[in-house]
Amino acid sequence: MKELSSLEKNFDEAHGGLTQYAALEEANRCLFCYDAPCIKACPTSINVPSFIKKIASGNLKGSAQVILDSNPVGASCARVCPTEELCEGACVLNHAEKPIKIGDLQRHATDWARENEVTLFEAAPSNGKKVAIIGSGPAGLSAARELCRLGYAVTIYEAEAEAGGLNQYGIVSFRLPQHIVQWEVEQVKKLGVEIKTNHRVGDNISVDELVNNYDRILIAVGMNTVPNLEIEGETLNGVYDAIDFVKSTKNVITRNFVGKSIAVIGAGNTAIDAATCSIRLGATQVQIIYRRTANEMTAYPFEYDFAKQEGVEFRWLSLPKRIIGDDEGNVIGLECVRMELGEEVEGKAKLHEIKESNFIIQVDAVIRAIGQTRHIELIEQFGLEHKRGIVEVDQETLQTSNPKVFACGDVIYGNGYGDATVVSAAQQGKDCAYAIHRQFESISEIA
Incomplete structure (x- = not known):
């Protein structure tokens, strides 16, 4: 204990x-x-x-x-x-x-x-219009707050048990404590926003119900799960999804990593979070494995510095080829191959495997952190135009191919609008709220 x-x-x-x-x-x-x-x-x-x-x-x-x-x-x-x-x-x-x-x-x-529990903002008088927001992360909360200040009745549908989205579940507690996120959620609720947790669109409520019962819908869901590495051994005990792994530390601090050696695959901010979490769970060695170099990593420089200060090691130009298990199905090693940078194509160097350069790292667990998949099923239930799960929106209004549906945050990240930061998502939420309001004003639907 x-x-x-x-x-x-x-x-x-x-x-x-x-x-x-x-x-x-x-x-x-x-x-x-x-x-x-x-x-x-x-x-x-x-x-x-x-x-x-x-x-x-x-x-x-x-x-x-x-x-x-x-x-x-x-x-x-x-x-x-x-x-x-x-x-x-x-x-x-x-x-x-x-x-x-x-x-x-x-x-x-x-x-x-x-x-000091001060009240800073108030909702405007009702204008009679209702907006449904799917997702309670920074984009959804920001949109809800602004819409309430413009007089709209807002309901947020959140699939998880707690509101807050990425800030609640996806960022490690030692950087962003949950009580900070919950305070921001409460500020939105105090304005009259109804937040329905444990409500996954398509399960607890249908798309048709939303379309029929609300004047406008805003999709503000974040990313989905981490994709598989598509290598041998991914079903072994001790292979984790980085998002699920970080999320688990919000509820239970396990002793399973004490004294263990951990490999984290990927070099983005989520990989840094997974690696530093592992250190704080008592792992004696944590290595980030990345197929490219530090110059190409997507983690912010301050995240990289923090990880090094925590004791995380980095293996550059290393590509995982196989996760090795023992007779009982537990991870005992990771086989990698060394990589080299080749000629540049469209500003990015091509990668080549170095022949006969395979090596094995002894590890007790492997954490996948190679990006995240998209909520394609949800997007297609609304019949929205998208490219591989990136919703197509008007760059000025954030309106989707359905005039009644808007989108912001990670669900549109990658189409040239904004970047994958909390602050950018917050601004997009505000932009969506103002765009919805302008649309109603232009067609004189508000009495």
């Missing part, structure tokens, strides 16, 4: 917030630029100088209001946004000294609002 308690503690939030004194000191470093590049760098266009100035003057409620007015999931984004590449990366102080710790200041203000 003592060991288990230690493992549980490993999943406490890794980065502590600023003290009141530190926040004031940091806020007073800001130059409060008139034409602030940090605002332009934020996908949700948070007025960064304004919220920082309010912290400097002791107005934390006003600061939180500025943040959350632009970004309904601003408390989560304060923890998981790639600020080094966005607002902080654009800070003018990068040219002279260290940039302002915008993410930490954002967390300071939103934490104050959460801890």
